[in-house]
Amino acid sequence: MKLALKEKFDAYYQRWLNKRLPTSRSIKLTQKRIFIIPNKIGLLFLALVVLVFVNGVNYQNNLIFSLSVLLLSIFITAIVSTYQNLSGLVITSGHANSVFVGKSAHLNIGLVNPARKNKQGLWMGFSRKHASAVPVVEGVHQLNIIYKPSERGPFKVPKITLFSRYPLGILTCWTWLRLKFDGVAYPAPVFIPYQYMGKSDQAGEEADDIINLGIDDFKGFRKYQPGDSLKHIAWRQFAKTDVLLTKEFEEAQAQGHWLDWKALPGHESEARLQILCGWVVKSFEEDREFGLSLPGLDIPVGRGDYHRDTCLRALALYGIPADLISQESVIEK
C-alpha cells in the first residue's frame, strides 16, 4: 500500500517535473528551473546556530548571541549565493555521435555564463552519485558526458542533473536538464552469414560468387570523390603527384548485393534489424557495394561512410513514428 503510494507520488513528481522542465536544446537556468534546499551539512549548521544561541541565552552573553544571529544571517546569505552560482547559466546541447546500442556516446554540452561572477563548484551527471566536477565556468565551457543508449532510435537522453553546493556547502542547489541531442542509437549488430533474397533475378545462389569475384580485379584510376573508401585511395600515386586518385575495381555494379529484410523470415523484427545492421557493418568493412531493403524503404546500392550512416540510420529509425524524430533544432528562448 505504502509502496503503491510512493510509486504514485513518484509518477506524479516525474510528470510535474517534465511539465515544468520541457526538453529543449538550450536551457537558461532561471528561478523556474532551480531548486534549492539545505542539505545534511546545512541542517548540522542550523543545529550549530541553535547550540550557539542556547549558549548565549544560558550565559546571558550578548556576544555569543550576536554570533548566533550572525551565523543565521550567513545561512540566509548562503541561500542567495548558492542560488546565484547556478542562476543565469545557459546550457546547450551540442554534437552527439551516433553509436550502436550499448556503446558509449559522447554528448557535447556547452555551458555559457553570462554573469560577471564565475560559476564554481558545479557537478554534472545523470545522478548525484555519478556526477563529476565541472571546472570553473568563466565564459563559455564545453564538456562531454558519456551516454550509453539502451534501445535503438533517437537518443532518449535521461535527465541530467547539474548541482552545486558552493560557496558554503550547506545548501544544495540543483536543476534537471532535459536536453535534446541529435544522435541516433543504431541497433546492436549481430553477425551471421549473409543471406540473400534476390532483388534482381540474378541474385540468390550466385551472389556469393559475385562477391568473391570482386575486389582484386583492378580496372583503373579515377579522381577521388568524398565518400570513397580510404582503402581504395592510390596512396603511392598521391605521394608522387599530390593528386588523390581512387582505384577502381572491376565489379558488377548492377549486381551490388542487397541486404534484405525479407531474407530473414524466421526472425522477429528487432532481431532482423540487428542482423541487417551486422551485415551493413560487415559489408562496409569489406568495402562492398550494398543496398538496403526494408519494408517501405529501399536504399539503392552504394558505398562509403555516408552510405553506411544512411543505412544504419534507416535501421535505427525503422518503425519509429516520424513525429518522434526531429531533425531541426528547436532553440528555446
Next chain:
Amino acid sequence: MKSEPLGHIALLFLAVNLTLALLLHMERLPVWIIGAAIAVLVWRYFIYLGRVASPHWVVKGLLVASGFTGIYLTYGWQPSIEAMVSLLVAGLVLKPLEVEATNESYLLIFLSYLLIALNFLFDQSPLGYIWVMAILVLTLATQVAVNLGGEKPEENHIISQSPGKIVGQAFLIFLKSIPLALFLFFILPRLDPLWSMNISTQAGTIGLSNSMSPGDVAELGKSDELAFRVRFLEGKPDVKQLYWRALVLDYFDGEQWSQKYKPEIDWPPFDGDSSENAQANVSYEIILQPHDENWLYALGVSKPITTGIGVSEDGRLVSKKKIHSQTLYKANAQLNQTMGKAGLTKKASRYYLQLPASGNLKSRQFAQDLKSTHKGSLDFARALKRYISENEFYYTLSPGALNSDSTIDEFLFETQKGFCAHFAGSVVYLMRSVGIPARVVLGYQGAEENPVAGYYSVYQYNAHAWVEIWVEGLGWLRIDPTAWISPERIEQGVESALKNEFVGFSSGSSWLGSIRNQMNALNYYWNDWMLSYKGDAQQKFISELFGDRDQAQMIGIYVACFFALIGAVFLTLLFDFKRVRLSDGQRLIKRYRLGLESKGYELKDVMSIKQISQLALTASPHLAKDINWIREQIEVCLYVDPDSRFSKVDYRKITASIKKLSRQISKAQHA
C-alpha cells in the same frame, strides 16, 4: 552524497583555521593538548606529503582514549567550561588525522565555530571581538575552500583559486550577512534561560570569598584584575566614602570569619517608580565582572532599580542568579542613612554577639578593662581607635602566619602586623566580648576614575574588610580600623614592591596613563553598550528608534524590516550581469556612429569603420580630410593592436574631431 578528496588549498585552510582556533583558547588549555595539536598537525603534514601512511583505526582509537583520559586527569569529573573547551579542542585536534574528504572537514569547521563562540565566555573585550570576527571570516573561507570541488593535480582544467580570492569571497559573504545580523541583534528579545545549566569557569574568577581567613584578602591585594566598573548617574560621592559592601560575616570559629546568619531577602518588584528614590543622594550603575556568585556590590543603604535583585536585611544586594557573565545593574543609595535604627531582633543580636567559647583570653580581658573605663559603645570605639593608633601597629600585606590557638591575642599583643582583615576581625572580636553587636563587612574600598569616559574602575586590590557596630538609636555604624593606623607605619617594603608592578600604569607617566584611560574608555563604552544591550536597554533603544507604538504595530515594523533586509540581500542577484567592456577603438566607433546618426544618417548595425567613413564621405565630401584622419586613428586602434589604449590626450583629440565633424555636417546641412 558524494564526498570528494580535499584539495591542498582546502587542507592548508583547515590547518590555519585549526591553529587560530587553538590560539584563541591557548591560555586555558593544558600544555599537553597544545603539544598534541602541534604533533598532529606535523603528522598530518607528513601524511599529506605521502611519507607517512594514514593511521590505523587502532591508533586513532588509542589517541581518542588517551585524549579523554588526559582531560579526566586534568579536570576530574567536575564539569567546567574549561573542560568542555578542552574536550572540543581534543576532538578538533584529533580530527585532522582522519580528514581526507569534504564531508569530514565540515565537522572540523563547525567545531571551530563553536570554539569561537565559547571564547566569548572568557574574553569580551572589543579588541577580542574584532580578532574573533577575523577568525570567523577565515573559518568561512575554509568552508568555501572545501567547496571549490576536488582539485586533482592531473586534471589541470580546474582553475586553482588563490587563497586571497577565497578569503575575499568569504569576506563578501560576511559583509552581506551583517545588516540582517545587526537587525536581529537589535530586535530579537533576549530570552531568560528557561533552564539553569550553568557550568562555571574554574579559574576564571578572582574575588572575594564567602569566608574570610586573613590570607585570602592579602592575595586579592596583589591582583590588578578588574572587579567592576561604576558610573554615578546622580551625585558624586567622595572616593573616601566609597565603601562597596558585598558580604557580611557574622560567625567566628577562632580562625575564620564566615556567614552563618541567613537574613531575609526582600525582592522588591520592579515598578519603575522613582518617587521613593527621590531622597536618594547617589544613583549609580555598575557593570560587574562575572564572579560566579550571587552577591552584588552596594554603597551604603542601597535600593536596586534593576529587576532580579534583592535586598537582604543586612543591607546587601543579592542577585537571583549567579553572575556568570558581565552584568549591569543600577541602584540608588543613601549614604547618610544607617540601617537597623529601629532595633535589632533577638535572633540577629544572638548572631552578632557570637564568639567561640574559648581562646583569646587576653583580648577579652583587655576589652573588659577598656570597657570599664569607657561605658558607652561609641566611647569604647574611640578608646579602641586611640589604642591602635598610639601603639606600634603596622599595616602590611605579608604579615607572616599566626600560629597559636588565640590568633587575635597573637595579633593584638605580639606581632601587631597585619592588614585590613586582621584589624577588622580583631575589632569585631573586642566589640563582641563587651556585648556590642558587631560584624565584619567584606567588599571594596575606593575606585579609580577614568576621566575620558567618566566612570570609575574598582580593581581586586581595592578589596577591603571593615567593621560595623550596632549602637542603640543610631543603627549600624561603619568603622574602618585600618584607617586608624598612622600612615607612617605602613611598611614601605611591601607597598613599593606592589607599586613596582603598576609602574607602567601609574598616573605619574602621563601619556601611558592617557592611553590606558582611552583604552579603558573604549572598553567601558563597549561594555555599556554591546554587553548590556538587553532587557530595558533594548526596550529603550527600540522605542527611541521607532517611537512608542503598540505591539501590533511593532510586530508589523519588525516583519517589514526583516523582509526588507532579506529582499536587500536578494537584490544583489540583479547586479550580476557581465558588462561588456569595450576597447577604446570600439568606444570611438560607437561615438562616431552616434554622431553621424544624430545628423540623420542611417547606419546599419554591421557596418565597419570603412563603410561608415565612406558613407560620411559621400554625404559630405568637403570634410574628407577629417573623415580620413578619424578612420585612420580608429583603424590603428582596432586592427594593429586591439589591446592598446590611447593616451588620454589622444583619445580626447579624436573625440574632439568627431564632435567637430558632426558640427560641420550640421552646418553644411543648414546651409
